[in-house]
Amino acid sequence: MNSLYDVWRTRFTHYMGEVQKYMRFVFTGHLAIVIMFVLGAGGYQYSQWLKVASSDFPAIWLAAAIMGILLGFSRPVTLIRKPDEVYLLPLETKLPQYFNKAIKYTLGSQIILVVLLYLVTWPMLRQVAGLKPSTILVGLVAALLLKWWNIHSEFSYRWAYKGHHVWMDRIVRMICSFVLIASILYIQFIPIIIMILIIFSYPMFWKKKLQETPFPYEHFVRLEENRMMAIYRFANYFTDVPNIHGSIKRRAWLDWAYKLIPYAKQNTQAYLVFRTFVRTDDHFYLWLRLTVISALASAFIHIPVAIAVVVAALAFATAIQLKQALTTSTDFRMDMLYPLPENSRKKATVKIVRYTIIIQAIIVLLAGIGTPYFYFQGLIALIIGELTLRLSK
Template identity: 45%
Template structure:
């Protein structure tokens, strides 16, 4: 392990292979369809809103706020492993080469998001705020520079503070980034210069403090493990990830749902599947998140046809992901010890999907009635959601892989 560049290269290759291994399941055919529909609906809504947006809309404030949040998200990707706190100690003086490669990858992999936000904001800035192409170019260059600054600053802060109170650093960077972006967009260059000076001094201060303490291996290893675990948990919605163990929670307040499965032998699998859904964080919070997005879309998307497309895409994604997650899994279950027909589990999963999708549609319906009253066009939203859920359920059963003998 004398060459840390070689160590990084091997780990980076493994990391990329790991991403490709699971991304092929995440960005599969049905998810690609959802993404296309969601992007299309969002794009149509955005373009229609631009035609009616008020001239006094605070475009600079909104764009600066959103982009500053995205730039400030700069957690370093170190690819460190648990044993590095021991094996890297003899090479601590040479660690800079490894960390330089890590921070370079962090920059190139994370700068894409704020740049995408810039591309989306160009019509708003040019049509509403009157920004010129030259000012947009300045904005583009500033994003690159500030993203590099943000990554370096967060890294220095985490090193100097051993990862304590990271939210304070994030808040400080976001405020400085917001101020800098706003003054840049509004061409107030004198205040912009003052902000840049403060940013440079802030980075230098943490660099000096970093030099006084040893490298906090344990903190950066924990950060890397948590980052990869988030990815694995997300991938676990789409395929089985062997080293992921889903967390469970009692949720006593949802015990009323168990009345949907009366105490009879024919309801054994439905009760077990229902209990799994209610108590498993991954499954339950996935449904909660997608339902919340559907409710928000139904309320805030001003065009009924776009709202229908958006909520239907989310209903489609809910059915696909939950059915696959609840139906798959090679782990041992207690019900395998009992004389229960093997096919009843899949029927129980389908029954549960129908129930929770009906609840999802009811939530959307209630919010629509409260917010807009009885409008026939809007009433189509929950109806189409139920239809899409049922059609998706039936089609997924047709193309389901047969169980291996």
């Protein structure tokens, strides 16, 4: 490598190849259809609300709060690896070359969401708050500049304090971003000047410490490992990702649920599968996440066809993924030492997944009370989930 620019270019190429390799399994045609229906239904509901929204609605405060929270989450992408703790030590004085590239990529990858979300709030600011387009545009420019400041600030804070209490730093930056955007939209010059001074002086609190602190490789390595693991875990919901092992938690608050399975020899596998589902983060949070999304869609989307498509797709995803995950586990289990029938685990898995589908259908049904044809939503989730269990291998 001739320079750290070459190091970044090589790692970035490998990183993009790794992400694209798995994301092509995630964003398939089925998911695209679901996203299209969700965005279409959400946009329709949003446009209908804009027609009846009261002028007293705090549109500016809401838009500023959304942007402030989004801007506060500005985790830097450095692509630092564990061997760098040794091999980059001789080049530590040249690290700014590498991190300039990293921060530019972080800004480019995160600013897209800022622009999209701000454009979503534009009609609300225009129709409900009655702001001029020029004022809204100035707010957008401010949001883009604040994103740059947030990324630099979080990177510097993590360097200076090795990531300790980073949530306190985020809360401060969220508040600063929120107040500045709200002041700009309200055209309050004195608060704008005060917030600009605070924003410029805020990084000065740890500037000296930053200069005296060597680069914390361990923290940034752990940060990158967690970020990549999150990508792999997300992709693992759609395809098999090698070397992914879900973390295990007891979840003592669900201990009572084990008693729902009668104590009997024929229920051995059902008990083990249910215990695996409850305690494995990947399985439990997969079901929880899809159920929550389905319930929210049922509660807030008032277009029957759109609700039916979303609920059916999520019920299918829940059933097929849980069945495959709980059936094809390659981990060693104590039940492998006992002479149980070969297909007992598959039957137990179907039984447990059926219970999760029933619970999901009930939650969707309750969430949709008050919406048109709400009684069909739970029925659709139940039917699609059962058909998936019966027809899938």
